Amino acid sequence: MSTAAPRQFKWNGMRVPYIAPWTGEIREQPSLVLSDLKRGGGIAYADEHRLYDRKNGILWIRMGAVRGVGTPMLAGVHSFRQRQAMDHQLCQVCGCTTYGSKDGRHLYLLAERAGEPITEGERTASPPIHEACAVEALRDCPRLRMGAVAARVERPDPWGVAGMLHDPVTLKPRPSEQRGGLTFVPYASLKLLWTVAHLDVVSLHGCTSVSLDELLSLTA
Numbered sequence: 385m386s387t388a389a390p391r392q393f394k395w396n397g398m399r400v401p402y403i404a405p406w407t408g409e410i411r412e413q414p415s416l417v418l419s420d421l422k423r424g425g426g427i428a429y430a431d432e433h434r435l436y437d438r439k440n441g442i443l444w445i446r447m448g449a450v451r452g453v454g455t456p457m458l459a460g461v462h463s464f465r466q467r468q469a470m471d472h473q474l475c476q477v478c479g480c481t482t483y484g485s486k487d488g489r490h491l492y493l494l495a496e497r498a499g500e501p502i503t504e505g506e507r508t509a510s511p512p513i514h515e516a517c518a519v520e521a522l523r524d525c526p527r528l529r530m531g532a533v534a535a536r537v538e539r540p541d542p543w544g545v546a547g548m549l550h551d552p553v554t555l556k557p558r559p560s561e562q563r564g565g566l567t568f569v570p571y572a573s574l575k576l577l578w579t580v581a582h583l584d585v586v587s588l589h590g591c592t593s594v595s596l597d598e599l600l601s602l603t604a
């Protein structure tokens with residue numbers, strides 16, 4: 385993978401996060417069919433391309449990869465850049481590596497859930513973030529402004545995906561009540577057969593809470 389810093393885009397004076405999708409990247413989703421049992425069963429795309437549509441056997445949503453085309457969708461997440469950021473520990477704002485911190489840990493900044501800190505083993509689809517980028521996100525992201533929690537994390541472990549479940553009989557989507565209808569599905573689950581993955585999910589281990597005051601003072 386290239387170590388060159390990705391291009392930074394601005395929109396209305398704010399930096400567009402690396403993982404934000406652009407309208408030019410949205411694709412029509414293909415129709416689903418039942419997969420051949422010899423191929424493991426479950427759902428498949430009618431016109432599936434096994435090289436591009438699956439990773440480790442898991443079916444992924446289709447998206448284009450043309451950052452900067454159209455309008456940024458600041459509340460959304462681009463599936464492949466999010467996955468890339470999770471796989472390689474890239475900052476969700478600038479897209480550069482978060483390896484190389486003084487203590488070897490990665491900072492995670494999550495939207496707050498009822499004032500609870502980030503807990504050991506917590507699962508998240510949010511990639512890591514640099515301190516300076518976190519301060520910027522706290523200023524610019526309306527969801528984080530409502531409340532956020534941060535932790536330094538020793539080890540983010542692969543856990544599963546966040547995806548749309550489908551009914552095994554009708555093949556219709558079965559949205560959950562949360563997270564835009566997505567369900568967190570662990571890698572060991574047979575539900576993966578009926579899932580179109582949207583986001584990569586890790587579990588966070590070796591977590592030390594960071595107060596937002598501390599974060600803001602570090603980059604002041």
Ligand SMILES: [Zn+2]
Pocket residue numbers: 475476477478479480513514517
């Ligand atoms: Zn960054």
